Amino acid sequence: MLPDDWHLTDDVDDFLAEAGGFLRSRPGRHVMQLTWAERIRARGAGAGAAAGASGADAPSFGILVRAGEVCGTFYRLGSLGLSPFTPEQADSLAVRLAALGHELPRVSADHDTATAFAEAWQRHTGATPKLRDTRLNLYxxxxxxxxxxxxxxxxxxxxxxxxxxxxxxxxxxxxxxxxxxxxxxxxxxxxxxxxxxxxxxxxxxxxxxxxxxxxxxxxxxxxxxxxxxxxxxxxxxxxxxxxxxxxxxxxxxxxxxxxxxxxxxxxxxxxxxxxxxxxxxxxxxxxxxxxx
Structure with a gap:
């Protein structure tokens, strides 16, 4: 069992082994997490290139553990994709990625999570977030x-x-x-x-x-x-x-x-x-x- 913390990996099989049950528990809201993890698993890092990732931005994944349970995940394929987070969870990820020196072009998630992370990223890095005009509904x-x-x-x-x-x-x-x-x-x-x-x-x-x-x-x-x-x-x-x-x-x-x-x-x-x-x-x- 993983200790409470953020756990980062570039191994999609490890990511799915630890977080697969959590993702499948709410497949609708985790659709992008499941889709891109499976695409990377089936097609390799080339699928990351198709999503705009390259070099230092090759596919990577993260798992948040609290009280011994997975409660959040992210994938990074150039841009950052998040599972639903509380503001505290979003802030903890921003702190971790900023400390590692990550640069992010964008973040994509449900509206509340994306907004919480964008505000946290601005606080911790000074980067200015801009909400895209086109917003989506997930059905x-x-x-x-x-x-x-x-x-x-x-x-x-x-x-x-x-x-x-x-x-x-x-x-x-x-x-x-x-x-x-x-x-x-x-x-x-x-x-x-x-x-x-x-x-x-x-x-x-x-x-x-x-x-x-x-x-x-x-x-x-x-x-x-x-x-x-x-x-x-x-x-x-x-x-x-x-x-x-x-x-x-x-x-x-x-x-x-x-x-x-x-x-x-x-x-x-x-x-x-x-x-x-x-x-x-x-x-x-x-x-x-x-x-x-």
Whole structure:
């Protein structure tokens, strides 16, 4: 049993051995911890490079133990990702990382935790935090309610054929460009991107033309995260996003997921209303602070 303190490691297997039970006890709120730890475990440090980590910022992890129990974790892949913390816990981590001379470009967590850490980091390092304008809602599935009416067409799961891989690359490249993600998605870069380990579902019109796509991450700790949902701007307003989200949710449940989660832009009333109609409920707000 680890003594009470922060314990830092660059070994993802050690991290999961000590903190896996804690993370799986609340998989929804720990979705990013579980996702990135498993991605690093399965794909090695290259997955950290895909997240923007390199050199001294290679993947690292931390575990907070209090009264002999794990009560908090973090991962660092360039930026810092946190499990839910109290202000005292956030302050203790800021003290530890500042003492080690760490420099952080940003922190990502549920809104209260991210805010508590940003304020603590400023106190202990003088770095100025800036809250990003785009904030997210983290949703968890309560009970799937399929859209009514459903648009004409059908769902199709993308497989491993060359044509299907080309289709996945094309759609993810369009999505990355639409959301302003600083990444090149093409046939050459595909294996190193975060998109490569997802399964994709297309919604096709009656004549077989793809009109919307949704992806899902692998099953981790009984949970699947839906990521991405995308419809090109000129095809929106026809119910395709609702149909493909319902379809990929069914795929996730059929794959054995007890919990299904997804993120949505908190400032987009259309997507938030859509997910609520489909039976998703907000688990928490999510924020990112950048540090000067």
């Amino acid at each position: 968890g599935l309560h009970a799937l309610t399929p859209p009514r009416p459903q648009p004409a067409g059908r769902a199709r799961l993308l497989g491993d054929s060359g044509a299907d891989l080309d289709e996945a690359v094309r759609w993810c490249a369009e999505f990355a460009e639409a959301v302003g993600e600083d990444v090149t998605v093409d046939a050459a870069t595909w294996p190193s991107t975060r998109y490569a380990d997802k399964r994709y579902t297309l919604w096709e019109s009656p004549d077989g033309v793809p009109v919307s796509v949704a992806g899902m991450n692998p099953l981790i700790g009984g949970q699947i995260q839906i990521d991405i949902v995308y419809t090109p701007a000129h095809l929106r307003g026809h119910g395709y996003a609702a149909a493909v989200t319902a379809a990929v949710t069914r795929t996730a449940l059929a794959a054995g997921a007890r919990d299904v989660v997804l993120f949505a832009d908190a400032g987009n009333p259309t997507s938030n209303a859509l997910y609520r109609r489909l039976g998703y409920r907000v688990l928490t707000g999510w924020s990112v602070y950048d540090f000067s």
